[in-house]
Amino acid sequence: MSQPPAPGAAAPRLIPFMYELVVAGTRLPLLVRGQRIVAHGLDLIPASGRLVIAGGNHTTNMDPFIIAQVLPKGRRVQFMAKKELFKGPIGWLISGGGSFPVDRSKNDLGAIRGALRVLQAEGTLGIFPEGRRGGQELQGGTALLALKGKAPIVPVMLSLKGRTWTARFGAPIAPAGSVKELTERLGAAFEELGT
Template sequence: MLKETIKVKWYFVARFLCQVFTLLFFRYRVYGRNQIPADGPFIVAGNHQSFLDPVFMGIGAKRRMLFMARDSLFRSRLFGGLIRSTNAIPLARDKADIGAIKLVLARLKEGHGVCLYPEGTRSSDGKITAFKPGFGLLCRRSQAPVVPALVDGAFECWPRHRTLFSPGPIVVWFGEPLPPEEIRRMTNEQLADWLTHTLRQMQHHCRLKQGKPPYDYTDESPSPDSRQSIE
């Protein structure tokens, strides 16, 4: 009990430090914070533009979240220990990591939230690539609502080919949750497709609102009505 209390307190201390870092270097705005359920389990499914995405998502959400990160990030004892202490869970990228999935399901059943990046890796051009359907089984078994979450501007500030980040505007937008009963009626592929198109539509509206050119997805299949509107 004491260990868990210390871990919770450290998470919010670390989040405060991340808030200070973000305010120093970025023009940060967050929308839709109230879309995160006030209690019970939830899954945040976000696009992945930079190494700093978990920081931007974490300080934007009112509640504590777990983050799934590729296992190679834990090879360094110092950095691995740091991110593990802030609720990061290692996930093997090249195989079905049953152990990690069971751990996440257990935490969700306890009423916690988790942040996933179903693209599998950071974007190479800022665009949202098609979500991998493998996370759908986890979503259905968790009985948790899925919140689509957009980060925009992170690619311009820290693209994957650049060593260091540069200051700039960052927007995080939590969209309307998809209820568990709707998720159960979808296949893994349908859920991945819905989230992909929903986030692309959110990204389109977000960039237009900022006066930035939207990304071109004309070669992709038509996107359904995502029912999302930025505040």
């Protein structure tokens, strides 16, 4: 876990055309349902440089796509996602869009290295610190990746009321202190955004 990625190792592949195709394609379910997205705090997201986008609540399969749809132009987020999603044509599509698999049943060193490579390439890593949909407790992995990758964390909370999705982004949290301290600061930011 403490070993950084090998110098020159490539970040998980992101094909810009595929990324845009995935983002555009996931607008369709929203249109069919008559839903829209409202985003707050987009001005808090740094325009460039390595960044972790951390979702404070993960309740639907649409959550990563909602975040991707509202990010400022030039910010393409690469999500760490459960390995079960990477089977068949859907897996090919989301892989081309930059997402990469994680085996949640173990400490997946390959996924950790992939996440650090995204950050070392000055990319945007997307992660849900609870580790799964409907999780109740923040895990320390997000803080660990931010500290090792020297990347600020931008927290985001999602909600759906009626036909309106709301994405609330918070101010970047500097990658400083211990894993526990950074996880606690992230949790406090989620609480503030959720009120």
